[in-house]
Amino acid sequence: xxxxxVLLIILALALFACGDNSAQENRDLNQDSQQGVSNIIEQxxxxxxxxxxxxxxxxxxxxFNIFNFDESWFTWRNTRILAEEQxxxxxxxxxxxxQRQIEERFNCLLTINELDSTTESLRRNVSAGDNTYxxxxxxxxxxxxxxxxxxxANLIPYIKVGEKHWNPYPTSLYxxxxxxxxxxGNISLGVVSGAGCMIFNKxxxxxxxxxxxxxxxxxxxxxxxxxxxxxxxxxxxxINGNGVxxxxxxxxxxxxxxxxxxxxxxxxxxxxTGLDDYGVPVYNLHQNAAxxxxxxxxxxxxxxxxxxxxEAAEVYDTLPADFFANGHALFxxxxxxxxxxxxxxxxxxxxxxxxxxxxxQDRYFSTTYGNSLWxxxxxxxxxxxxxxxxxxxxxxSFAGYYDIIPQYKEVVLKTKTxxxxxxxxxxxxxxxxxYFTFDMNILFDAVLQSSILPALWRxxxxxxIVSLSERNAPTIDRYIxxxxxxxxxxx
Numbered sequence: 201x202x203x204x205x206v207l208l209i210i211l212a213l214a215l216f217a218c219g220d221n222s223a224q225e226n227r228d229l230n231q232d233s234q235q236g237v238s239n240i241i242e243q244x245x246x247x248x249x250x251x252x253x254x255x256x257x258x259x260x261x262x263x264f265n266i267f268n269f270d271e272s273w274f275t276w277r278n279t280r281i282l283a284e285e286q287x288x289x290x291x292x293x294x295x296x297x298x299q300r301q302i303e304e305r306f307n308c309l310l311t312i313n314e315l316d317s318t319t320e321s322l323r324r325n326v327s328a329g330d331n332t333y334x335x336x337x338x339x340x341x342x343x344x345x346x347x348x349x350x351x352x353a354n355l356i357p358y359i360k361v362g363e364k365h366w367n368p369y370p371t372s373l374y375x376x377x378x379x380x381x382x383x384x385g386n387i388s389l390g391v392v393s394g395a396g397c398m399i400f401n402k403x404x405x406x407x408x409x410x411x412x413x414x415x416x417x418x419x420x421x422x423x424x425x426x427x428x429x430x431x432x433x434x435x436x437x438x439i440n441g442n443g444v445x446x447x448x449x450x451x452x453x454x455x456x457x458x459x460x461x462x463x464x465x466x467x468x469x470x471x472x473t474g475l476d477d478y479g480v481p482v483y484n485l486h487q488n489a490a491x492x493x494x495x496x497x498x499x500x501x502x503x504x505x506x507x508x509x510x511e512a513a514e515v516y517d518t519l520p521a522d523f524f525a526n527g528h529a530l531f532x533x534x535x536x537x538x539x540x541x542x543x544x545x546x547x548x549x550x551x552x553x554x555x556x557x558x559x560x561q562d563r564y565f566s567t568t569y570g571n572s573l574w575x576x577x578x579x580x581x582x583x584x585x586x587x588x589x590x591x592x593x594x595x596x597s598f599a600g601y602y603d604i605i606p607q608y609k610e611v612v613l614k615t616k617t618x619x620x621x622x623x624x625x626x627x628x629x630x631x632x633x634x635y636f637t638f639d640m641n642i643l644f645d646a647v648l649q650s651s652i653l654p655a656l657w658r659x660x661x662x663x664x665i666v667s668l669s670e671r672n673a674p675t676i677d678r679y680i681x682x683x684x685x686x687x688x689x690x691x
Contacts (some may be wrong), residue, residue: 278389341645347686353380358590365601370636386600390572402548436506454529466567467554486669499662566633
């Protein structure tokens, strides 16, 4: 690395160093963001498939009917549950085999209906007492408005929500007062396909940092916000030489504002809310020193030449389209599903977990929001269907974890997309770091995306963060209060 680059990195570190790198503060922030969860459960993949310990029940042709999203709407995650036939695609074929094995083993029938949105169908069917469907897939950001229509999954036997095949940490987010109101298990690939990561252009990195290795940053516990900003603030280049930072130039980061904020804050274990004295989440961005410090740092970076370029009017848009794929940025915030979509990219890409707050953070956090969840409708007949439903759900999530995810991870990502062994190792870290929070998986689209996020994006400065946060706090607080009233009303 030449001396100029070293000086630039030192300057970037000085300008954008975290205001408080206290290890204790970071641990406190991580604890505050784990709403309803006492600890973090790793999801290390076992070497051998264990027995599921389910009873061999003859269900006598029982029809378990699922309401799922149409893939033409849910285009940013892999939400497929069933498959009509084997087509030679290893993931689709694994889904097909799971379905047939469950049907044959328990003498049942798994059927599905797919629409572009399940929210209104769940409301309408439950309100009408319609028991056509025993399981609904919902968009995680709609969970708040659907709470009155769902059943406590703890009333269903055989579902082992604490086991790794149910993604116990994400699933535990939806446990309120010992009522399990939604499940985030591996019935589909929705959760793991949404696992957040940082994708980088290896060609650009080699040009600017010859002989350096980004993977070693992860292995050596150096992949932190300090190093991310230092590197991303270094590569900006006025390629066309016109003296204006435009779409033809090279930048450090390509991301929507939503992905930028959500990815870096969650990766650092920092959120928009904390817990009050009663353990209830409260919106406190404007009162949380560490959250303010990171938000200030992110907003200031947006105004550094060569760091970020966007023509987007909305916080969720990434414009220009294909900016990263066409070689205009070193880093891109993404997900496992997004990595799949870069399969045709000409330049070599690498995959990293989201950067840590600092070296004292004991693990990586992979934000995964905008996913499908599973809920049981209140119309489910507990007397007649609970055993059948519990066995089928347990069998689907168990086989999803042990039979389908390995195919998705090993073949689709590692072989076809991740073009080096190191990226394959990074995928293991990312999948083992899946992380749900109250902020990202309940509040984000429901209220943050229409309040504080667009306010910050329009302002694009760090000077007004506190005032903008205070101005939007009543709207967010009302949503949180309404949400918990609905939770309290669940039988």
